Every structure is written in C-alpha cells, then in structure tokens.
Amino acid sequence: MPTQSVVPVLTRVASVRFSEDEYVRLQAAADDRGVSVSQIIRAAAVDRDLPAPLPPAMDxxxxxxxxxxxxxxxxxxxxxxxxxxxxxxxxxxxxxxxxxxxxxxxxxxxxxxxxxxxxx
CATH class of the missing domain: 1.10.287 (Helix Hairpins)
Known part of the structure; x- marks a missing residue:
C-alpha cells in the first residue's frame, strides 16, 4: 500500500515587501517552476541552511x-x-x-x- 504524504496546514502569514524588480524576479522564478510566489519564498527561507546564530551577548x-x-x-x-x-x-x-x-x-x-x- 503506497504511503500517503501529509501536506502541512499553512496557517501563519508573514508579510514581506519587495521592490518591483525583486517581485518580477520572484514571479519569473515561480512561473518557470509552475509554483506560486509563496512557494518560492517559503523554499528560499525555510529549505535553505540558515546563517549561524549570533554569539551570546558580551557581558x-x-x-x-x-x-x-x-x-x-x-x-x-x-x-x-x-x-x-x-x-x-x-x-x-x-x-x-x-x-x-x-x-x-x-x-x-x-x-x-x-x-x-x-x-x-
């Protein structure tokens, strides 16, 4: 019996502003891949390695x-x-x-x- 993938329920919204040029580039990337701009942003933000956390504040x-x-x-x-x-x-x-x-x-x-x- 094939395994069914669980699609996460997306309930949270984060507003992000882009310049016109940035948004055109996002839209083109989304169109090239057949996905939404939200999916492109989510993949770029969540699916990538994040920078190392900041060191603790100096005393x-x-x-x-x-x-x-x-x-x-x-x-x-x-x-x-x-x-x-x-x-x-x-x-x-x-x-x-x-x-x-x-x-x-x-x-x-x-x-x-x-x-x-x-x-x-």
Missing part, C-alpha cells in the same frame, strides 16, 4: 575591557602622530611614551583574549 566586564583597549589604541596612535610632528630633540621622549602605551595596549588585549577564551 559588561568584557565590553569595559574592550573599551579600555580601544582607548589605549587611540592614545597610542595619537602619541605616534605627535612623534611624527615633533622636533628631532623631542622624538626620544615621544617614542618612549608610545612604547609604554603600546605595552599597556598589549596587556589589555591579552586580558581581553583570555576572557574570550575562558567564556568558550
């Missing part, structure tokens, strides 16, 4: 650490720009300030990466 501590790293990076770039504009006799001091800022940035980034690894 406040991690956001704070990332902001600190950003501030340190900004300071480092500003110091380097000042070094470029400085007189030759001031370059050694500016270079040392940049070096120290870069060390702080590296430490902050290492801490941030360690927190990321720990959360996984």
């Amino acid at each position: 406040l501590a991690m956001v704070t650490e990332l902001r600190r790293a950003g501030v340190l990076l900004n300071q480092s770039v500003r110091i380097l720009a000042a070094w470029k504009r400085s007189a030759p006799e001031d370059k050694k001091d500016a270079w040392e300030r940049w070096r120290l800022a870069t060390i702080d940035l590296r430490a902050q980034l290492d801490k941030w990466v360690a927190n990321l690894v720990q959360q996984k």
Whole structure:
C-alpha cells in the first residue's frame, strides 16, 4: 500500500515587501517552476541552511575591557602622530611614551583574549 504524504496546514502569514524588480524576479522564478510566489519564498527561507546564530551577548566586564583597549589604541596612535610632528630633540621622549602605551595596549588585549577564551 503506497504511503500517503501529509501536506502541512499553512496557517501563519508573514508579510514581506519587495521592490518591483525583486517581485518580477520572484514571479519569473515561480512561473518557470509552475509554483506560486509563496512557494518560492517559503523554499528560499525555510529549505535553505540558515546563517549561524549570533554569539551570546558580551557581558559588561568584557565590553569595559574592550573599551579600555580601544582607548589605549587611540592614545597610542595619537602619541605616534605627535612623534611624527615633533622636533628631532623631542622624538626620544615621544617614542618612549608610545612604547609604554603600546605595552599597556598589549596587556589589555591579552586580558581581553583570555576572557574570550575562558567564556568558550
């Protein structure tokens, strides 16, 4: 005895807007296949692999650490720009300030990466 396929009852509606060009393309795809535009949209949306889910939201501590790293990076770039504009006799001091800022940035980034690894 042949198996009867169960046709799902479609009760939910989702409204989607398309540009005129997009709709013409959908209609052409539907006509080429002998199905409705709804079937084309359903197949494209449901029958395909979806993108990976978004990662969980970062906690406040991690956001704070990332902001600190950003501030340190900004300071480092500003110091380097000042070094470029400085007189030759001031370059050694500016270079040392940049070096120290870069060390702080590296430490902050290492801490941030360690927190990321720990959360996984």
